[in-house]
Amino acid sequence: METEVRAALSRRQALVFMGSLAAVPLAAQAAPQGTEMQLLGAWQQADGSYRVGVLAAQAGGPSPLRARHVLEVPTRAHGLAQLPDGSMLATARRPGDWLVRWHPGQPAAKAQWHWVDATRSFNGHVLASADGRHLYTTETDADTGASLVAKRDARSLETEDEWATHGIDAHELIWAPAARGEKPTLIVANGGVPTAPETGRVKRNLHTMDSSLVRLNGESGELQGQWHLPDPRLSLRHLAWNAERTVLGIALQAEHDEAADKAAAPILALFDGQALRLCPAGQSMAGYGGSIASTAEGWAVSCPRSQGVATFTPEGQWRGLVGLEEVCALAVGSGRLWAAGVSHSLENARSPTPLAHAHAKELAGARMDNHWIKFG
Template sequence: MQRRHFLRTLSAASVVLAMQPMVGAAKTARLSLNSTPATLLAAWQLPGGGFQAGVLNADPAQPHLFTVQQAVDLPTRPHGLMHLQGDEYLVIARRPGDWMMRLNIRTGDASRTWQDADRQFNGHSAVNGKYVYTTETDMLGGSGVLAVRDKTTLELLDVWPTHGHDPHEMLVLPQGGLGIAEPFLLVANGGIQTHADMGRTQLNLNQMDSSLVALKPATGEVLKQWVLEDTQLSLRHMALHADGVVGIAMQAHHGNASRKNDAPVLALLSDQGLRTAPESARMKGYAGDIVATPQGFVVSCTKSNAALHVSVSGQRLAQFAATSACALAAQADRVWLGHLPASSADALELDNHWLLI
């Protein structure tokens, strides 16, 4: 794996612009957005078209600058990022993906694990005890599966069904969460069927089966499953609020443009069930990432060039202008939002996610 270190400042690739609420937006409820320095693990596309992952230093004192501290070249577009252990992190290919990479952010060492020919990576993973779980799709049947891997070696140990299509992000939730009496895995099935011969072509938009499913971490047994009434809302990325509510960022797949634009981009899951947040509507039906705040959730709405701050009960608190809003990270009431600067001809194009490190 070729490794490059960049210790220079890139003047056109701002990710820490200070942003103000749009006219008419509610107060930010003490939210601090891109206001303090941060070190982040991120993934991006270079102006020339190549892909990398690595470490960024963001400093709001220099609102048009950030520093790439470390970067590693990648074979294709990356997506999900996960802390594995110590200084080690996982970077997983965007669906349909055939690689995941273990990266040591202290030494810069990187190694790739390639996918078996009969499955594809769907861009996300979770760690629980001695195991790493990766969301995947069976290449021939098109059904969603969860691969169970050894945390140390990443060796495949088992494969379980996710009882839906297109599984995406997952969370490891504690005993008592969502009214379930034992620890469990929560998997978001995006509901979109694809086929090995057709790449990302969406085959079943009129018969989507998006759902959230709770599975036993030891066996994959289904504990509970939730669906929305609107079957064309794809449940994709998730964040857990301190009070136990899970926020889910959604992407609408309605054939009618007006219905898609008016669709909500946030759903809320609690022990009372799964519901949409109507005040998250009119954002072109597309949410890229989500993080929890003390008041609720921030959702990046990439196609609307904005980010929404929504309370845990679903009330819209604020809307922020941000070109191609994408990656989100949060610590208490501080949030870091990745986006393109006004002049982006030679800027790095961030992917959906980044992590505080």
């Protein structure tokens, strides 16, 4: 029988829970014929418990989206990453206190957990170095409210160094392309939304918002550049490169006081290495961009409050909205955009005729979190 856990677990209860946690067993399923798309994902089950793991569907199906390998986690997960050895990483949604490394499909390999103390909180995202030796997590100092990047040992998950992000509410981070011989460079989105440790995710003093995009030396953390949008009530959140890795797309979330301003706010900005540029949508997106992805056809931003995927050309011109109920996670596999909904997911979601994959029984009523990562 599956172990159940609720989001209201105390830290002590969660630690006891982790001592006996095992991968959730699933009924054996025959692998679909043909090419299979495998995705790392995070989701909430219909019973309120939380999962991370590998999801799979046969490309070109239709075939159901199934859960191949699953790990139960104590609270809602958010950011995901994969290491060269095939292990996956997941971290808690902000303000979070856990990070886990797990080998899907290897029953003998126990999940490795790391908990931060009360002086830090995870901000929901984790990134691996190219060689898999180090991890980078966005975090917040509970005493000062300042955000930082923690450089961690991938084996122990312990912090080796910390770098300021020169802002607050740091969210996703991504590697910038580097020429041979150049130092690695990190780009971090400072969401800029003020919160407090005692009130968790409650937003406060929004008139003081200070969102920015920063570039840091990937070895020393030295600040190499910082950019702001003209509208201080737009929060820079999630990041994706175009196929050529020459333009960075940023999904935006609006925090305006007036409903009309929020409704009219853009949900996409583009960064060419020199400046940020806003890309207006052709209709109201309720001021909320979730995940972001790029294909040869252009940009896609999931908009769960608008029940669809907003699509743009590679240059940022509006294309239209692809409807999908409670759409959240996006991923690109074999050049095709995959989008997660609540009852089914779409393959080739930018197409005029996307292919729907119904969710299998074990995912009935599940709600996917913001991110998918192509696995393998």
